[in-house]
Amino acid sequence: MTIDRTPVTVRTVPADLPEVDALLDAYLDEREATFPSAQGTYSRKRTPAVEFTPPRGVFVVAYDPDGVPIGCGGLRRITDDGDDVRFEVKHVFVSPAGRGRGVATVVMDELERAGAALGATAIVLDTNDSLVAAGAMYRSRGYARVDPFNDNPNATAWYRRPVGQRP
Template identity: 40%
Template sequence: MSTTIVLREAHPDVEPGLGALSGYLHDVIGRMQGRPATDDEVAAFAAESPNDGLVAPDGTFLVAVEGDGEAVGCVGLRWRGAGVPADAAELKRMWTSPAVRGHGVGKLLLDEVVRRARDGGCARLVLDSRADLVEARTLYERAGFVEVARYNDNPHAQVWYALDLR
């Protein structure tokens, strides 16, 4: 990868956040369905939770943008909300474009939300995932996240993780 990646705070409902969120949803829904996701499926899923608490004051949404302005990754951080334990922040919507996987973009995003959660005084960072998101789960485990008991009722999740930030 020869271009510079910059992390930007964004709103998930407008560009570049919308493009990143769309990439995330196409990827995850496609894996859940075992085929490419349709635009209608992505729109319906996005309508269920338009910003998923990833806007101030409840959270933030970061987008990894290439030099040309294209969104190539994203991650959300929720400070509070349904299913977020009182002593924790929650990582949501972690995604990198297949074009940049293996180039450190995911680690860059993850390192930034870990830093923000730690700086925000959280005792731990939690997340849920699907079992088939092998690349993401490998990244989390390499960063020190460990599997924990279910902490929320997300019907799409199959695995739960936590990272002690103390």
Template identity: 40%
Template sequence: MTWNFSAERVDTPDATALRRDYFGDVAGRYFGRVLAEDEYDEDMIDDGLGLLAPPTGAFLVGRYEGKAAACGGIVLLDGDRAELTRVFLRPAFRGLGGADLLMTGLEDAARALGARRMVLNTRLDLVEARALYVRHGYGEIPAYCSGPYMEIWYGREL
């Protein structure tokens, strides 16, 4: 039973399916129900994807026993900071150690791009994600951006 993480283009079939599942999960929690297929807004799912590739970022896909199970991205904000985004594990693969490996891989990717600090924003209801970030040494920071789905901001030195 092994995990394998690698950088991948965001438009591969596995990466696209994972991003769509991520959006379905976070939007579904926000609205308190599973979204219907016609409620997915492709513009939202695809927003900012061009930045999730070198030299401005990276996107990792995690596979558990060969099955696409996790994803996450980083985007360089400036010379020192990278932003963590789209961190997601499919529910069937949670509790198998993949989240910690994904975080390590994303932090390594940020360092490789020259970042010395990682920041992120999230919602208060995403308690599993917030627990993961705190477990990895992230602490609350002042807001560095704003948006309708941003309620709390975290950061840490790499």
């Protein structure tokens, strides 16, 4: 198996751009089609674009060398927890054309950098255990499983990592 590690460019963009809509539609379509039936119906809830506007958050898109959008992710401020200033990762997605190229890693790198710049002391996220590769990536980045911090009906796993802590 050959993995194309062609460099990608990650840019912070407004979350209401047409390319963001196209990526998020593809993400929601894929999740709905692959959602574990034992968990019920997939909720297609999308985080409002305004929540990804600084200083409340950011949204990033990864582009291939030809300028084609191949991945994305957002970061938004959520309610603090004790002394933690928390920002939550949302909607990390890599299109099939971008998979195996390290796109999710560079998207997460940029979201974590942005969180630190916005004053986060912890980055949190939720996912579904059926997304095995995503869970493995988060754990490899130093995220530890925590008790649920939201009521996302699609989630089965919640993670937290202090800002600045790397494995």
